[in-house]
Amino acid sequence: MVFDSGASLCERLERIIGEVKRRSRGQEVQVLAVSKGQSVDAMRQAVACGQKAFGESYVQEALLKQEQLSGFPLEWHYIGPLQSNKTGVIARHFDWVHGVDRASIANRLSAARLDSGLSPVQTCLQVNLSGEASKSGVPPQALEQLAAQVSVLPGLRLRGLMTLPERTDDPDMLHGRFSELRQLRDALNLKGYGMDTLSMGMSSDFSVAVSEGSTIVRIGTAIFGERDKK
């Protein structure tokens, strides 16, 4: 969906939620408002329209916003790349982490979460389906081993899989990627992993993702408009 500057933020959010409902065939789908690069004022507007879950990619920016919005009962998702020197602060300040793609990071997150005394972080494993070397994510062949390692960590709760497909306007390609992620999750669930989450779909492709079984769409631009570039 493209950004409609003639509509209010609440109208844009409602249209997205409506489109998600039409595509989801009764499945619960969460709309995560991706607020990286957006102002706290814009986030307050979203909160006023009933939005509770926000996705951020830059730790310092996210912490400032969390402080300014601490009066609201919000759910914070870390969707950025994970570096080992940031795992402590991420473990203490986020409810969800979407981009876990290696055991060393998972171990550090889990240990820091246990230290914090908080309940386990809701965790998605990021899968690199395109094979592009520049992309984060575990390759599909290594996914099962990572799932096995993460599922036993006491500070993490393995909820599902996340992917970021390569940029493309080809709907068949997108359907293929999203359906591949669903099949990977379903195959692991047959082995007992019990994952209920597929974090897939952004502003440009969430309709396709929801039709392929997404349970969390991560939407920035279509809600807020262009963001400040880092």
Ligand SMILES: *Cc1c(COP(=O)(O)O)cnc(C)c1O
């Ligand atoms: C920025 C970002 C999004 C949101 O992208 P939009 O195209 O603005 O909807 C979703 N997922 C991840 C991982 C991101 O980094």
